[in-house]
Amino acid sequence: MNTNASEIVRVDNVRKVYSDNGVPVDALRGINMTVLPGDFSVIAGPSGSGKTTLLNIVGTLDKPTEGAVYLDGEDVASKTRRQLADIRLRKIGFVFQAYNLNPVLSALENVEFTMMLRGIDAAERKRKSLALLEELGIGELARKRPNEMSGGQQQRVAIARAISNDPRLVLADEPTANLDSDTAVKLLELMEKLNHEDGITFVFSSHDPQVIGRAHRLLILKDGQIVDDKVNV
Amino acid sequence: MLSRIAWRNILRNKRRSFILILSIMVGVIALVMTDAFSIGMMRQMLTNQIGADAGYIQIHRKGYHDDPALKNSIVNTAPVRAALASDSAFVHISERLRTFGLISSASNSSGVSIVGIIPQEEERITTVHKYIVEGTYLTGKPDDIIISTATAEKLKVGIGDKVVIMASRIGGSVGSEACRVVGLFETFDSGFDQTHVYIPIATVERMLAAGGRVSEFVVNPMDPKQTDSIARQLRSRLPADFEVLTYKQMLPLLVMQIQLYDQIIYIFYAIIAIALIFGIINTMLMAVMERTHEFGIDMAIGMSNKRIVLMILTEAFYLGAVGTIVGLAIALAINIPLSHSGWNLAAFSDSLKSVGIGTVIYPVVGASTVLNAAVIIPLATVIGAVYPAMRAIRLQPVEAIRAS
DSSP, X not given: OOOOTTOSEEEEEEEEEEEETTEEEEEEEEEEEEEOTTOEEEEEOOTTSSXXXXXXXXXXXXXXXXXXXXXXTEEGGGOOHHHHHHHHHHHEEEEOTTOOOOTTSOXXXXXXXXXXXXXXXXXHHHHHHHHHHHHTTOGGGTTOOGGGSOHHHHHHHHHHHHHTTOOSEEEEEXXXXXXXXXXXXXXXXXXXXXXXXXXXXXXXXXXXXXXXXXXXXXXXXXXXXXXXXXXXX | OHHHHHHHHHHHTHHHXXXXXXXXXXXXXXXXXXXXXXHHHHHXXXXXXXXXXXXXXXXXXXXXXXXXXXXXXXXXXXXHHHXXXXXXXXXXXXXXXXXXXXXXXXXXXXXXXXXXXXHHHHHTTOSGGGGEEEEOSOOSOTTEEEEEHHHHHHHTOOTTOEEEEEEEOTTSOEEEEEEEEEEEEOOSOHHHHHHEEEEEHHHHHHHHTOTTOBSEEEEEESSGGGHXXXXXXXXXXXXXXXXXXXXXXXXXXXXXXHHHHHHHHHHHHHHHHHHHHHHHHHHHHHHHHHTHHHHHHHHHTTOOHHHHHHHHHHHHHHHHHHHHHHHHHHHHHHHHHHHHXXXXXXXXXXXXXXXXXXXXXXXXXXXXXXXXXXXXHHHHHHHHTHHHHHHHHTSOHHHHHHOO
């Protein structure tokens, strides 16, 4: 399969079948999509439509039953667990619905952690982490642990963590679902700014109208199939 | 940073970590106490036997060790005295003439080893003079005899009473001497007490008509570590019809027992380590299960299996290290004072005396004991964490993230 050199992600005819107590369930049914640099895409759809499954497959956390996923032109199916971990570390940033920061680390250390995994030296990762936290408006929370921060603050730290390794792509799974609308708006504005100013590519899964309203490209998923794909919404 | 995370993870569930550290501490304390007590007991048995009778080195006429009969005693002592002359500054020397015989009173008699000694020399070699509980040590009079309290009870005699000793001479006739009890001794070894009496060497010579003969020269180096080298030198200096034996050859069973113990203690270490490994598996498995979601997130952000394993093993190592350090500190705090004051086990004195230990045990905490505990226990905790770590990395990221 030829892929366009500029594509970050190409998903080709991906199927995912789960077994639910022995009963096969089609979570994704022949998905085709691409992600281009600078995209601010939203995969929308009702609960159970397969948004998170698709995001997990794009993020190499899960494997498709059929079809192929290309990241920067490379078929991820042939990669070992170790290589996939390395791809996630270097190319993909994750933002989760429940923030999922390491509870024993401070905000600063959470951001530093991914850089540590890449082998960046302590002084450099501290400098960069502090700069990121400042940029995201939570510099004063650097020493706080997750349980000392609000949901919005934790999600900002999660974003800082996701972009700390300069990934090709940030996958955000329902990032505003646990936030009040004001905080959600601020957070989305922040991610838009990162997209506009820093060129960071975002792919969201969400059914939050506030997220959908900001999408440059909107993919509507229903029963495991893309039923609509709108660009420049 | 990984070690910082590991340490903080330990502190997350303080109660569980505390219980685990406590169990490690108890294991370390048990291990050190058992080792120190056993080494102390073994060493005491050996030094007691060396101090009571054997000494560090003995020189005999060849064959005397296998057949300690009067006919096998040294007739010409000149070569021995010449061989020892150059070492006199480094060693204490005593000579003895001993035989098996009978000691009798008006009431009873008993078979004993009659040991003829030069009291002033013997005092520098053996410890019997320290165990006089009534009367005095040999005073220099030819008819002095010291016997144990056990023998005195059996013969129904006391200080100042007369006893008769008799033994076979080389020709087969029987010699005898009347002696007066001047002292009663009671050592750490009831078996030894019942079978030994001490009289001046000249009296034994007279009784046995064995003038000039010596059964054994006992040589104690001032530095016991020199035992083997001095024994080697003496062997090279003496003619072939003499045998030079160290305590290792004279007390082979005891030496073997100590060597055997050195091996057996590793079985004890293994038992403690295995128990610990199962405890660690259980605890770390619980910790891993509780953190399944977290491991999923770690995998999602790109943490490799190797680093996840390293983090879990580091946590286990820290638990083991803390338990070991605190356990060792407590064990040493208990053992070091005890190694000076001793542990009085008078309640078990009969059984301890029957094996020649004495009623006060002085535990010995050697570097090897501390080193063994310091290596074996943290290693066991790390080994115990291997299975939970393997379980953690077998998790599929997407399933782990879904775990609540």
